[in-house]
Amino acid sequence: MQNPAAYAHPERLAACFDRAISATACKTLLETKRLSTRLSHLIEKRYALGAERSAEEAIGEEDRRVALLPPDAMAEVAMRAGVTYWASAFAGAITGSEAAPLRREFGEELCAYALANKDLAGPKQELDPVDTARERIASDGWRCLAAWCHVVGPAAGTRFRLKLRPMALLDEVPSAALLEIGPQIIRRVAGQGRA
Known part of the structure; x- marks a missing residue:
């Protein structure tokens, strides 16, 4: 990079x-x-990348895997990160009355993915209204990527952002809750090789 x-x-x-x-x-x-x-x-x-070259080489293997993801994989990474962050809401809805609309909106595979990664879920949130849930969940997925960029530091984080068009969700510093769990979620999504 x-x-x-x-x-x-x-x-x-x-x-x-x-x-x-x-x-x-x-x-x-x-x-x-x-x-x-x-x-x-x-x-x-x-x-301001010039002075950051040696720091970039200091990132671990998990973070290197994320840093090297191709730009065309990012929308899927963001969606998988988002459903993981919202996994508590998915778990509550899978058996409730929201199950059918949720499966229609996200598909069986993403719903199963959320449940399989529930250990990394963020705080419980309401899925209603389900028709806007996809946008909210994808936004939180992009915020998870922003959190990863923030915690790996400017060398890797800024270079990663350069691959993608400017967007507030990726360029702004996310909330404390997302800074804590977002990088872990992104590392898992990248490590599972689905993106």
Whole structure:
């Protein structure tokens, strides 16, 4: 992850130019091999990555597995993290009247996943209304990723964020509850190899 131009999302590069260059143009720049070194230096300067190189190498194997996840796996990682964080609510609903709508909304596999990882559940929350539960649960999954980014430190956390488009859920510091359990959830999701 030493060459940020190789993996940075075009919108992250656009921020280096204060959005004077569009994300589309930045995508073209990132695809231009001869600019890679200069763009990497620009990204490192903008996101203060230069001094963090040795710290990045100090992360453990579990965190390295997370750091190397491809960007296209992140939506699934966030959803699996979210259902794990909400697992207490899933456990209460599986046998109650919410079971059928919950299974329709999330599918059998995600419901089973939540129950299998209930040991890492966050505080009990209400699923109602079920029709907005998917959005709330996915948001908490992204917050779990943000918590992981925060606890692994700027070297790995900032470089990880560079792979994804800017989003408040990922870029802001999450709540204390999520900071405590979110990184553990993310490590488990990544370790199970489903993403």
